[in-house]
Amino acid sequence: MFKALSRRDVSLTPTILPKSDVLVVALSARALAASARRSGLGVTALDLFADADTAAMADRCLALPSRRLHLLGPALRRALAAPDLRGVPLVYGAGFEDRPELLAALERDRPVLGNAAGTVARLKDPFAFAALLARLGIPHPEIATSPPDDGGRWLMKRAGASGGGHIRPADRRSHRLPAGHYLQRRMPGRPVSLLFLADGRRVLPVGFSRQWVAPAPRQPFRYGGAVGPLPVAPIHAGFAAAMTAAVSRIAAEVGLVGLNSADFLAGPDGWCLLEINPRPGATLDLFDRAPMPGLLGLHMAACTAELPQALPALAGCRAAMVVYARTPVLLDGCMRWPDWTADRPGTPAHIPAGAPLCTVLADAADPAEARRLAGRRARELFRRHALAEAA
Secondary structure (H helix, E strand, O other): OOOEOOOOOOOOOOOOOOOOOEEEEOOOOHHHHHHHHHOOOOEEEEEOOOOHHHHHHOOEEEEOOEEOOEEOHHHHHHHHOOHHHOOOOEEEOOOOOOOHHHHHHHHHHOOEOOOOHHHHHHHHOHHHHHHHHHHHOOOOOOEEOOOOOOOOOEEEEEOOOOOOOOOEEOOOOOOOOOOOEEEEEOOOOEEEEEEEEEEOOOEEEEEEEEEEEOOEOOEOOOEEEEEEOOOHHHHOHHHHHHHHHHHHHHHHHHOOEEEEEEEEEEEOOEEEEEEEEOOOOOOHHHHOOOOOOOHHHHHHHHOOOOOOOOOOOOOOEEEEEEEEEOOOEEEOOOOOOOOOEEOOOOOOEEEOOOOEEEEEEEEEOOHHHHHHHHHHHHHHHHHHHOOEEEO
């Protein structure tokens, strides 16, 4: 998942190539590129890593320069100015939640198949989002700019961030937050996510999944992986219906389109909505498999107000687990990745300590076994290559 030291197609120099059907841009575009291929689409991928499997699936794969794993607007605009990319419809993934102005600039340049910049800004402003949920009567955690003196536990989050690495327990001794941060009351429950399609008015659920964290010394809520689809029983049928209804009200209110996800906390006594991710999310790998049609194709259709009547049920469950480098790693050309890995760095590559090395996939009959199998495979990578530890 980190940049190779030498790459065969990462130049930002314009080159005339046949036009792809769609352009995908994200911090990591591999899952989007794979879904485009499953949808029968030619795809150009731009992200921060240009992983080997992304390059193998794409007509063209470009690694964008970044600063602290953030997309740089000028570099992205220069890459998109290549003659073969002009006018190609763009689908965006993670990396734009705190960059609505960059999305707005892209919208002026080409068709952007996804939620409009104004919609993203509205949903990722924590105070505007909380006000929306309060008006719609949807349970959600209290937010603040300083912790009330009520003895409660609070989390500090960065507005528009993703991946969980930005979340910290709030320091009650500090009354000033870093710029762009806010506080959210810590609530009971287990994390549950709903992936769904929307056409601006209606919502079609794709499936529920469960996420977990892979704590690091200064990142106690670092994203570790997800498993799904979840059977209704672990969620509770009434909760699942209420969560879906809440998402439907939000979608109708703000005009959500395409693939989106909603993150909840659910426990025996109830649930609350944490956030809406107004773009294809981290759980794409869990659901984009047969007999499900290619989800990127469904995303693009939903952005033009076309929703299928229903979606096929998936057999079994899939887990996707992030494997992080324990120490700095230098990958050479002898590395042979198992078929059950994804986000494979091109070689040679330098992986900093604590950075994601790859993603491990595992299919099984139920969520618990899928997660256990993913863990065994992640540990196998560590034993065989002494490279990484399981998330």
